[in-house]
Amino acid sequence: MQSVSVVGIYGLSLLTVAAAALATTLADGRWRPPAAALVLLAVLAAWGGWRMAGTEGRSVEGVVLRLVQPAFFQTLKWDREAREDNLRRHLELSAAPGRERVTHVVWPETAVPFFPERDGWVTQVIARAVPPGGLLLTGIPRLGLRDGAYTVTNSMVAVDAGGAIVASFDKFHLVPFGEYLPFRFLLPAGMQAVAAVGMDTSPGPGPRTLALPGLPPFSPLICYEVIFPAAVTPAPAVAGPRPAWLLNLTNDAWYGETAGPHQHWAIALTRAVEEGMPLVRAANTGISGVVDPYGRTVGRLALGSTGVLDAALPAVHEGGTPYVQYGRSVFRLNPPGHADPDWLLSPR
Template structure:
């Protein structure tokens, strides 16, 4: 009688495709908001067996069969993990509902080609025994790295997040970053595929379990560290929960008044309003108008925030002879005066600009996000400064999901900041898993860099996060809320923050060497 693994290896046609698809879909249970990391054993174990069963009459046939299995597994993973993108198409259903399949099925279908590539690369390195697990780790890590970089990159739900969403396992990101977690995720979760191969298989699984234990012990030891707070700083994060259909120019006064009233809300006997806080944080996309060109709005802010300093998302414009340039920006406002700006550098495709704009415009597609015109990308990284705060490193919206971009921008600065500020508007995605996934990935940047993070999200999840990635305070998704707290101090620079190129490369080279050396005695 055939074993289950043999049935998977020998599967063909639609049975093989469905096994791959549903294996990938199950793996999403390891991600936020569920975070059941053992679920990731399913896709990685299935991946080994599917590639085992990819042998064909020649090498090209084997590669093609492996790539097809990888595409179906990736398609299942991305459909289950990114289905919530469809909510954005329904926010203005009269304009975008017809294109919903493009987001729910089209994008996952495209992303699945990276998983197909990973399977094909693994098949090139394939051999009997434990070495094939190292081959899978080498192939899929290359594919995930490429997914995070090609066509501006989209590393959302990288396979490394199967470990990165767990507070204990995620601590290793301070050493190796997300892509080292990708190597480890594939390697450790694929090990059960080796069972049934005699003593070698049991030994490999035992080593995998030892790897999980080692990661957990490292994480537990690191989380014993205590974090002091910055004296004299009292933070207030405002989550206004403004629905997309409320974000209109004809409601400008109502929206501003809503933010100001929330900012001045009494939350405790010790914090009765703005007089008891030092710094206030509003989300991305607060104003359906150009704040710098609205003296009345700035005066209203000055009248309410006499002592507190405001950080807020706001579109801004630069007028040149040929055309105006618009930016999705973050402003620092003190006493009604805009002191500093940061312009978003990594714009969101389809949200803030349209790839192949001419062709897509003919199909009736335009950017989802409000803007006075087409957004331009900011040209350089910088920190924002405000009295009482250490230097603030700004990230707008999904800039927070790019580990190497964040690391590169930080390394370009003259001095290390003391705080990451992430402002975002995830209201496009409703009360779904999307905003939780965004929070999980942003939190990993705090762990990688050893920096605290303040996160202000229009509809949630807003949070104050310590440099170990712990949520010191957070809001519920889809609610109006005010969050008060102290600012944790930054940790000394992590290994990853200093060696962000080297650390993941070392991890990948180790598994590549193991795949090539083929250690059958494991």
């Protein structure tokens, strides 16, 4: 795992395929290639152990996060009669014992099933979850206006104790056929994306760093945005501070009790090691958790469970990783000017 801090997940995949290919030559009676494969794997394992040896679990002073995992069924998530129950469950969990130690509360993707632009009361209600002097970071759909037409974005907002939205982020890496329909002109009229709310979701401008009171700067990511290497933080050319942690809000309830949520968690963990920064992940039905810059789990909530996780925010790996400094340009597979491999399907 630690090798991705140097070569990234693409480089590790290449090394894995190379080791497997070398091992196949044993069938021809050749022993040197398989031996080389064993040496390669041993070197990777030894280097990973050396990298982690003596590393302390440092945390950011004065920051205690509460991750809320409501485990609300996907079939009820957008049900009009169940929306208020959904919101009530988030508020009750946010107020669970131990709240006096919490500085910031984190809810998962689209935790608030209302549009704040249309349902103006909703930010005042969810402000009840805000700790004294802190913020609530939550997923929420938002309405906008672009070129005279209404738009819907899958967003994250930071809400203060007064119910004001002090910062926001719009998901930029949308799910084809899930949040929008590519090649719509070829499809039957009236066809909708799986997760669309009456219309295709509109993409945000791209990765960004948010600097909020009481928190180190961070890069918000919604759902599967966390799976794309070299696309989870703003490009080096973008002005502003480099984020000190990754925040991933997601809803894996679509997959139920399958391997999907576990795979999503494992990939998200890999981004933490690549970037050398901690990952905080809040998921509707799990897996929610906090991971340090070396990929070690500080705490987590199991898939399908309901509850909260209170955890300190791990400190960033100072100076970044070799992958961040040099590896992106070597192992990035995207065309110039594109931040994601599925750029051909982009709704822009």
